[in-house]
Amino acid sequence: MKKTVFLGALTVAGLAAGVSAAATLEDVKARGKLNCGVVTGLVGFGAPDANGEWQGFDVGFCRAVAAAVLGDPKAVEFVPTTGKTRFTALASGEIDMLARNTTWTLTRDVDLKFEFVGVNYYDGQGFLVTKDMGVSSAKDLDGATICIQTGTTTELNLADFFRANNISYEPVPIETNAEGQQQYLAGACDAYTTDASGLAATRASFEDPSAHVVLPEIISKEPLGPLVRHGDNEWEDIVRWTLNALISAEELGITSANIGELSAAPGSNPEVNRILGTEGNLGEMLGLDADWAKRAIMAGGNYGELFAKNIGESTPIALARGLNAQWKDGGLIYSPPFR
């Protein structure tokens, strides 16, 4: 009798492509394009419009960075990522930065080796349900089937919330927002949960948004912000201060309408002058030219303009500034000084 011997061959998939540690800026300049990770499609935050042009709040930030670094807000290669693929894409160097409603947590910052450059949207996790269900609180959701995007912090918050309130639920894991929307609308889940901003954006794209309601409970803190790989501090600084420039611009009244006038000659406000490069050498310190912040602001406007144009109250998504108002208006949006 023939005896078969089994030999298991284990193939180690090596990371053949070397991950360069500190040359993102040079890479981006050499490539002439910024690879920016965005959502696969969330109206208002990042989605292609009817002409195939990417539009949205997070997309606008990618364009601002591209304008600051490369001088062209269109020089962006948008890489759609899901909740699951985003970190691998960033860690492997496939994208230079990730601007995709990603929550800043200790694990992601420390253990996953990323650097969050700041917060561009203060959010919290909510629940979307249909009005005819007659649910007024998330605590009424005992036994409900809930659609949830896998690989997100919301997945963990959901488990914690139901555990803390000692009620049961049935999770239905989904990959993308579009898939969640489809399952929710078909009634395959009673509630859809993600960041409240995402819920508002999703609801706005429904045929009849008034038949759906976001429950009042916000069960978590979700500070969303752009992030880059750990270890390349120069690049991290550029992305961080581009965000800060957009925020400061709103605070100091620099808008896409008056920026041409303000940057023509040094004005009376020294900080405006420093941001716009008419005074000092902040751009040089970052390894960029003097006009970097001007271009970033011109790409899509300052923080407030980006917000109003993409997700603000005049858009179908209709998000109030709330926590995301400037600190002077009682919000949390605050930039360190340009000095």
Place this chain on the structure above:
Amino acid sequence: MTTITDPKQGQFRLSMLLYDSRYRAITIQIIALIGFLTLIGWLLSNTAQNLAVLSKEPSFSFMFEPSGYDINQRLLDYDSQDTHLRASLIGLLNTLLVAAMGCVAATIIGVIIGVLRLSPNWIVSRLTAVYVEGFRNVPLLLWIVFTMAILIETLPRPSAFRKGEASMSLWDTVAMTNRGIYIPEPLFSRSLGDMHLLGASALRFDVSLDLLALLAVVIAGFLTSILIKRRADIIQEATGLRPRTWHLRLGVVMLPFLLVLTILGFHLGYPELKGFNFRGGIHLRNSLIALWVALSLYTGAFVAEIVRAGILAVSTGQTEAASALGLRPKRTMSLVVLPQALRVIIPPLISQYLNLTKNSSLAIAVGYMDITGTLGGITMNQTGRELEAVLLLMLVYLAISLTISAVMNWYNQSVTLRER
């Protein structure tokens, strides 16, 4: 006249490694081996170096951290405070469940369709040909997503049952909703309870004593039944008359079984609409059904072709000889053709089972929480341990595949032609 003399036995020279055919084969193999090992070594050192640059030293300690997420379909108890290891185990069991269900269904579908495709009936053979070609030639992922979409979009949502727009099927025992199918579950009012094994470790599991009792009774019944058959054989050999035994044999299996069921207080628990969903009963989730149906139909098409090939490989002389002996067509198929066809069928069938098991990792498309969904999905994403998680995942699939292969090879050897 010339004499042929042996070439002079010279000393070993280095050039002989290349020019002497006795050594050349070995030389080439050694060079190839060195090249292969260098490649592996380069891959390993490259991986280690790049991970070190990212300051992510390989470590498997994350498997023992609490997972923090919930899993909807769990064959063992599990909650979000359990470890990633436990979550992976739950996923592994889900993989094995759908693979086992798929292999059984694909075999049944494949054998039936394969035999029918050889039918002289024109419509039957053409219809089965359409099935085989249709399923074989469309990617499996599309079938899975398509099945899922059908389930979600066509079946009524649970709220429709509350409003009276939909009602339960089969005398109010089965609820078919777009969140899955709820079927009655077996319950025991005088249950013997469960046996808890392996304490509180990540691999702990419970064994139902009711199930063990039932299994013991059934096995004992079958053994007794075999004894009765042996006795009948002996009587037949001695007297030429075979006593009627079927009622005895049925009795020794069924009566004790029914008796134990009654003692344990067997009854069915029916699903009931409570709150948002049905409660009670066994919940076959959409994701499981979609994956199972698509995997079985897809692999079934391949199995059908294997079965057809196996049957065609048995020469027509065998069928004709069987007819000449007076065997009816059905018995010819089961007694003469199929046993011989099995020898041809089994080896390719093994690879279909392996394919099915590995294809079950497409579960991710419909959110079925198999091991790719837990260990290779959420765990990998929450811990950021891509390399470790993928390595573990590959090892797990390798182990499953080798096990299936071993079992099927053993079965293959038991049906091969024994030459005397």
